[in-house]
Amino acid sequence: MTCVRVWAPEVRRVELECAGKRRPMAREADGWWSVAAPELVHGTDYAFRVDEEGPFPDPRSPWQPHGVHGPSRWVDHGRFRWHDAGWQAPPLASAVIYELHVGTFTPDGTFEAVIDRLDHLKDLGITHVELMPVAEFPGERGWGYDGVDLFAPHHAYGGPEGLKRLVDACHRKGLAVLLDVVYNHLGPSGNYLGRFGPYFTDAYRTPWGDAVNLDQAHSDTVRRFFLDNALMWLEDYHFDGLRIDAVHAIVDISAIHFLEALAREVRALEARLGRHLVVIAESDLNDPRVVRAPEIGGHGLDAQWNEDFHHALHAVLTGERDGYYADFGAVADLAAALTRGLVYDGRYSTYRRRSHGRPAADLPARRFVGCLQNHDQVGNRALGERSAQLLSAGLLRVGAALVLTAPFVPLLFQGEEWGADTPFLYFTNHDDPDLAQAVREGRRREFAAFGWDPEGIPDPQAPETFERSRLDWDQPTDEPYAGLLRWYRELIALRRAHPAFAEDRLERVRVRFDESERWLMMRRGALAVACNLGTSPRRLDCPAGCHPRILLASDPGVAVTCETIDLPAETVAILDLVPNTAACGGEAT
Template sequence: MTRSERGRFDLWAPVPDQVRLSIEGDVVAMRRGDDGWWTPAQAVADGEVDYGYLLDDDPTVLPDPRSRRQPDGVHGRSRTDDPATFAWTDSNWPGRPLEGSAIYELHVGTFTPEGTFDAALDKLDHLLSLGVGFVELMPVNAFNGTHNWGYDGVLWSAVHEPYGGPAGYRRFVDGCHRAGLGVIQDVVHNHLGPSGNYLPRFGPYLKTDGRNTWGDLINLDGEASHEVRRFILDSALMWFQDFHVDGLRLDAVHALEDASPVHLLAELSAEVDLLQARLGRPLTLIAESDLNDIAMVTPRDEGGHGLTAQWSDDFHHALRVAFTGEASGYYADFADQDALVKVFNEGFFHNGTYSSFRERDHGRPIPTGTTPSSRLVVYSQNHDQVGNRARGDRLTEHLDEEQLVCLAMLTLTSPYTPMLFQGEEWASSRPFAFFTSHPEADLGRAVAEGRVAEFARMGWDPATVPDPQDPDTFARSKLDWDELRSGMHARVLAAYQELAKLRATQPDLLTPSFGRASRDDDGLLTLRRGSRTVLAALGDEPVTRELEPEAELLFVTGPGARLEGTRLTLAPGSGAVV
């Protein structure tokens, strides 16, 4: 039974012996059922109210594990949220399939100076000029403090109040749909943040042994795990039903340890498929997975989890190494000159090959003949690949203008689903660092020290790591929208917009079939996309090729690419689409 089928103050809490509901100054006794669910013993207030729970003899009022609002933070009382009070205008929104679309990833708190949903709405015309079909929001669920990446959340169904809360979120989604944009929400179900996690006081939400990178494992297959799974499924479905989102990006699914007969991801995809049929519009599930395992997107009736798509870090790594030469840490294996060709042709670089960073074989091959290439989401930058660098430095610091455009060209003309990261489209000079605002000094210090230790394996200088707790680290990560109006920033933006038009007018560039790529001895990468060819000079010297007389030059990255008659010359780091 889902929470929506129970009373709005019913609570699953098999751990305490007594539960009382604290609501609007009153304390109401609750009765326990045999299933561990508690129900108020008398009628309680209707309408919008603040409430919480008292467990056993503890006088501390705890928030609802399924809270929708936390106006006073994650340690405060919950507030009810009635979806029916919002006047949606998207009843005719048909939805949008992922295939053929591009995604734009943003962090609400740094996307605009104001850092709110309403301020982000004012930038939709800019996003439309890039030809993207989806806006992907980094996590917006409640966390302790004012600013954070969002992956330290503890109340998975409550929208962070400083961003605008549930009402602001609905206005954002409604506005995106009016503009023709879908919304993908990044959600985290693999761990809970370090501050404000009261779930273990209510029930066995966590496993008693084992940890992943970020904390205790979620109880997906142990005693009473059926209610924990229902808790996650209800939260996931809530985004589709109550907030009208079009997709979920599922954070680090490799950290979901689940030995159940049906994996949580397969159960989620099955329920989302049913909801999709009922709503009559496409719903998307995208996995962030470190496994390089196509089972994520293999249909359930073929033994997979049935998700729509998954991120491919291999594409990013191969692209970055090809342009920057950086080959430390997990980039080392991608120094292979054929790495980029392999990810164009086979999807994964590590598809059963030895990973020197992991010190073991990694990944599985993709059946490219039967798998649509659009099931891989690729990028030249994203929040992880920028923010998890020591300084949060963007490629803008390492490449020239033409190289940046060439990266964009290869990403946006690839066989995959491309994703842009906020500000890359104008070569933003602002870093995107890791930032936190933990009120607890000891926790803030531990996080900062942990970041320094993480970077040791990558060979990065720990002295360059900004303090995540320093408010300036957050302030410096906010985009500067004045940049895109002039100079190099304006030219890079114009190139992204030109590439958007190219995708809109050249159907061959959207064909979801794996690429036909090759690399010549002189470093020329050739990617064939139907009747179109994408060329990039990745060597150290200019290259010249004779084109067919009827060839049409559709796009060049800048002055390094020039056509004289039928002779195309590409300087190192330049490219063209013909």
């Protein structure tokens, strides 16, 4: 018999509404209410009434087939037949991650439709597929960062069954799956948690309003809510890891920070399941304690997104200096990221007008995820331009090479591999007209401050804003897209094959550069990556004592001898540095 429980510590009465009946629930200890409900079986709709108000969805609803305002639907996770027994995800140190948004990745925008494109990802050389948030959010379309039913896969994508089929299919193809989850805030529309209990606190403020209550009165149960959510995705949906959104906005002054508690419980689940699991953070703090071991005062997560590497690479390649890019732009910044992990590791930030970060050069580079673009860096632009719209064909290949030869774990954003020119815009589908207008006006104000014409900012609520963001799968077979796709495949294959990539100690990375001539050479063991970022050809000196051999070059005009490397404008060459034990003469190929 099904026993239904819900936490509501400060209310007088809770009722279960199911099958046309309202049944009073009994108060238990610690603010919980329960009732036996034999009629509640897999596929049955139900809701709660709280102090005669409602009905409201279950705070832990496993399925919201009618959206955020409708009733919940009961799910028996044991009914699904998995085919991934014995599956193990590849180590994060050997990963190539591919971030995708389910709604725009395919024309259909569903979990099922993603399955049809997995062979493309496998052929590309991807090891880990990272889904942007899929927890139930308002409307039919959105980024997912305003989710409100955190235990329920979005109905428009295919619900619980569709998500399980996608994860199962990924594992059968040899692809690990990561999920982006949001624990720093919930969306405003459809967020009924406050009707049940003190899930939020006004002790702190975040960019989205009151903070999640992780350290005030009743916070033990709130923490348990989010911890159980994380474990559910890993156990019931077989995900191989989580990416935690904006951990700098998770406010918790407890002796054991929420992130440390999360890492501890994931490690325990990993031991119980016998399956490798990872937790990756997005952090704006440049604080290596996020990934340091708890035994030395860290939170114990496996890796964090390296915003400094992205910003340094983007600013060098594009020349942009707006907003936080004002802190970057020098080739020296890119060299610092490659050799120290972080650029701002205690250094003064002009953008922040204060010192920022702390040193992280002693960390292995696998603790950082590096990229040329991701959903934030594309979608938070006014017009959603990708790197392919901001860079020349040559610099686009240079950027790809630096991401895929850097010591960090590389991440690609959907369509990047063929230089997709469809934008990735910010889109929403709020049914509350006041909220929709507030989002629309807020977006215009944000970009007007950067000098954009407010009337030229795409309306997030307009269906065409969403439709324009869908990938065009006819592109990869045509030039110039097909040529860039080949370049990405070659880079990923080289990353997998060359032994230099197994070494991720930052002190072993050597970088030479010239700021005025805009070239950079990165040395990783017996491998060198020579980049000409400028618009004129450059001749670089070869590392001494070796016979260079070109492994990959973005331009057929690259030529090397034992003494020099000739690079046409905006090109990159990846060289195998064979020890020079014999006389060397002529040109190396």
